[in-house]
Amino acid sequence: MKVKFRIRRFNPEVDKKPYWGEYTLDNVEPTDRVLELLHRVKWEQDGTLTLRRSCAHGVCGSDAVRINGVNKLACKVLVKSLNLKDGGQIQVEPILGLPVVKDLVVDFEPFFDHYRSVMPYFVPATPLPGDGRERRQSPEDRARFDDTTKCILCACCTTSCPSFWASGQYVGPAAIVNAHRFIFDTRDGATQERLNILSEESGVWRCRTIFNCTPACPREIEVTRAIGEVKLAIQRGGR
């Protein structure tokens, strides 16, 4: 089939402001991924089109973009899922709320700064086991935070959040998801510090439970639920 592409373009060395570039691709298969088609535009038609990508199967988190208005990983969207007619249009823009560097590439530094601010690392609650072996954890305790270990830091959630758009100070759902991963890990001993960080002005209370983030997550993490659990933990004063 034939597909029209409408892609938000901006080259800081040339353009005063962003514009829409239009491209037409023939011989598109319903099973093609949008990433492959963006590659075809770049490789066959316009080498200056710029995007990030790596794994091409939804696990590295490089290629979050807005496809027809919804945050997606371009490598995880098949043409057939967009329900296009022959000659139909796919619109691709950079994710919102982070500064655009060039075309579909945004500046990830503010996103990673928020991530780094929530102590996203293990702080052991107990001394090293005397037998030189692993710390033990029951399958039930392990299951408690399984969902939030899946995060690939793609920013689909944070850049679909109206509270984050309103204020870039808000740490955003991705950072909270990654804090959750440690807060609910029974091996970890820094729960209280993380809860303190997240109860600050920039923390969880900025979340108005608008639920944009959960459907945006390509890893199907229950983002809003994780945020809710962190809010409860703050109120409870612990895990």
Add this chain to the structure above:
Amino acid sequence: MDVQTHQFDVVVVGAGGAGMMAALYASRGAKTAVISKLYPTRSHTGTAQGGIGAALANLDEDHWEWHAFDTVKGGDYLTDQNAAETLAREAIDAVIELELMGLPFDRNPDGTISQRRFGGHTNNQTKKPVRRACHAADRTGHMILQTLYQNCIKEKVTFFDEYHAIDIITNDGKVCGIVAVCIDTGEIHVFHAKAVCFATGGWGRIWETTSNAHSLTGDGPALVWRAGLPLQDMEFFQFHPTGLYPVGLLITEAVRGEGGVLINDKGERFMERYAPTIKDLASRDVVARSIYLEVQAGRGIGGKRYVHLDVRPETVNRYLAEAGEDRRVDADYILSKLPDITDFCHTYLGIDPTKSPIPIQPTAHYGMGGIPTNLHAEVLNSGTGTVVPGLYAAGEVACVSVHGANRLGTNSLTDLIVFGRKAGKAMADYARQADFVPLPANPAGKIVAEIEGLRKSSGKTKPYVLRQEMQKVMMDHVSVFREAPGLQKALDTVRELKSRYQNDLVIEDRGMRFNTDLLEAWELGCMLDLAEITTVSAMERKESRGGHSREDYPKRDDVNYLVHTMAYPEKGQIRIAHDRPVDLSLGYQPAERVY
């Protein structure tokens, strides 16, 4: 052009599992920087699915000696036995270290790390599969990558994210740093260092069908080669038996570890014929060849180029019962152990693997060869083992050689941790006693001229055209099976592509900022170099061993080829010498490989 200069004791190029492990250790004793063309968490280690191998013996009796032997046998005896010993011995402690860093492994009821079966890992006495693969569902690599990045944040490791290394700087034959492009600004940065470690991962993108990320273009080996140093065992590239058809993305061996079986068009579990004892869990080269032969014999599904991987509970349970095992599975269990695989099948094919079989084909997966190193991750300048002072390599890019002619599943992740750690320690030690080698005058001059030349390329051929031709010819003639005429054809084609690359390329983006048109073209240059070296290495090995199967030389030839291949750059040519002996110090004599 402005060039910025930085000075660090240690520079690690690459932020996958090997690079970050090396950086964690190096930074404890030396001023260290990590340079990565991707954000660290985008590295390909994050896609590793099935597990990391270590004889923890949490569920079955197991010993590091068994793991070492399996590694040697899996490598078709080209594995250096001292390296296999190091890997298997230190694996145990390496996995424990990851757990202590916070890695959320799956757990057994007693709270210990959960383990499962994987191809080629056996109880050496009964020859039956042993549970050795430590895992976190089917996203073990993701957890390793995240855990290491988290620990790097905790220990305040310095990162230069989205910096692309494009040259090694040497002075008087000594390494003194690297040149990198800041991708965002296009500026050139010189990193003056005492020690440089390459941890740039694989180069599967040379082939058409691959499990590898777009970024796996072999920059590290190409840079080392261009610095005048040899590459080892490049003909050994693993084709993983189960790539999703037709996209090539990986379906982990853990599917078979959990009981999945391969089925041909006639409904036969054909691995019973090729590997009567461990069947679907034979090592990867064996299974990939079997699939290929089934397809050639017309027993692909519907006569096409794929077979089925069946992990439907009823199928798994039938074979478990036949094997006299008590274990039974249901759909929920499969889902809990293989959530990502289920998601891939659903997203890319619209099928549910607990209800329909998965179509699979072999896919280019892993480079056993690479930059030759010794057990301390020090790079060697020849088969006789002289070290290049200040140069290190670890992870998939390095050839220790632990994997020999064929890597066992789960041994790469182990390799990253064990040898990444060794590289880090060795570099910290080296930096303590070594001085900086002074930078030569205008250290980036030559590479800047090259890059500027590339940026202005104004021929007629777009890079993707050359890339696709290379990928196709490598897939047709330098994949699961090889023979002289095909190899010659591949070589001729690759050389023709190289000349078009030099004389007729066109780059459309002439800008400085985030110029991926330019950098992709530069990566293509690396891949063309490696495609040529791989093909020449394959031509010169006139035997079949592990991942290298010659139709014209179907037998293993231990008299002439129980030795590593070294490719040396010489006056613009490739010289092959079989001059790095295989270490046999564990005393395992080459035997016929039956599974």
